[in-house]
Amino acid sequence: MEKGESALVAEMRGNLTRMRESGVEPFPRRSERTHRAREVVEAYDDLEGKDVAVAGRLMSVRGHGKAGFADLVDGSGKIQLYVRRDEIGEEAFAVWKLVDVGDIVGVRGEVMKTKTGEVSVKAKSVTVLAKALRPLPEKWHGLKDKELRYRHRSLDLIANEEAKATFLARSAMLRIAREFLWERDFVEVETPILQPNYGGAFARPFTTHHHSLGMDLYLRIADELYLKRLIVGGLERVFEIGKDFRNEGMDRTHSPEFTQLELYQAYTDYHGMMEITESLVVRLARELTGGTEIEWEDRTIDLSPPWRRLKVMDAVVEALGDSALESDEALAAAARAKGIDVDGPPRFGPIVEKVLDELVEPRLFEPTFLIDYPKAISPLAKETPDDPAIVERFEFFIGGLELGNSFTELNDPDEQRVRFELQQAERERGDAEAQGMDEDFVAALEHGMPPTGGLGIGLDRLVMLLTGSRNIRDVILFPPMRPDH
């Protein structure tokens, strides 16, 4: 045994060597498979007595003298193997004795049922397809340690059925969302991740450098400004599913690298986006869970539309009282009275945002559109007809999770320039999250963007909600981690 090598690994490597010594190649080029495990079980009546070839990972081996049973798991499920020395011959049985739990093997044999009624393949030949050299986690408890599960997702997927189910559900959601949008004549596009400016959201970006161009670039924090250029270009319904990057803290609902679905539709507004949101979420829930009720944090949530529409200012009044709206000073005082930390001169937009964050949003358990936001914190959205300080914007919440953001898009280029200038001033005042001027985007608007509704949905959180995952890391295959020691 080499230094630092466990006895188990030494044993498995020993079996590898013994296989080679007996003329068996443990990593052959070709494999054979006629049926998947589940197909053999489901089509037993047709397959009984016939030969099949199955392949997969040995998850359990039960020796029984001159015979043995094993569970073989492939992407479809599990099938039992029954290996008899008098069926496969002495030499092959000697090789069978060298396989370990975890090995990938192929078995050709006859479909049969044991006396306890389990569909099995009685082996006529066994082929090692890939020798495992490290042991699997314990079969009964699986891999529980979260650090190991995140760092070694391969093992997590092998050992924990729920982990696999979660990521299969995630993949299904992407497929269903695309189908839903294709049915509505949306086209899928790809826009730059490396951007000379960052915008479309409030966040600190990751910065990188392009050597050949000799310039700094930012990893996008949102897709918005490019997708709206496409609306100008006449692609009237576009969507993009991709990673955005925000250089901020990490917690149960925030990952620095996350997946967003953004879509833009010409000739509609945020009311149209509410309809799309409701329909999409209901479609996803129906296809994944069979219904519109989901379990979340020990409660049942009914996703049936129409969802509640709650005006931001009504929510603020509900949280702080009528007097809060009399002046910015009154708003600041009322917020402070509720324990909200308001520093500096009282400013309407930022205070409202804090009140929403701390007092309103965590309680939005039933599906809710929070609508009509202060313009000051929404530089890309169009004003409401009755109040120029308020814009046509919503965020939506389910189970206390902020899931998405939407506007009736601002399409007046002069107004957009003013809004950017205000943001620019914020940035120069030291707010790294403020959005900078994007002349090229304004120029695009000057060509004329039709009235448009836009929507962004945080897909990771939606996966959390629909799979009952309590931490965003449980729905991201390889979450960012500090290097192991």
Add this chain to the structure above:
RNA sequence: GGGCCGUUAGCUCAGCUGGCAGAGCACCUGCCUUUUAAGCAGGGAGUCGCUGGUUCGACCCCAGCACGGCCCA
């Protein structure tokens, strides 16, 4: 950034008031041709996260560090 908790065999976990490092699964040897958390008998396996301190003696107490979890900002 703060608080609390965790790190012991490949995995899941015990380990009392500081006194020789434990169990189950896995692994090894033997028996076993319908088992399925196979069974029976026997056996091996450890840098107790790292570094320092206190002590006759530290997995255990103290300090620092690393990584992680949960909660808060």
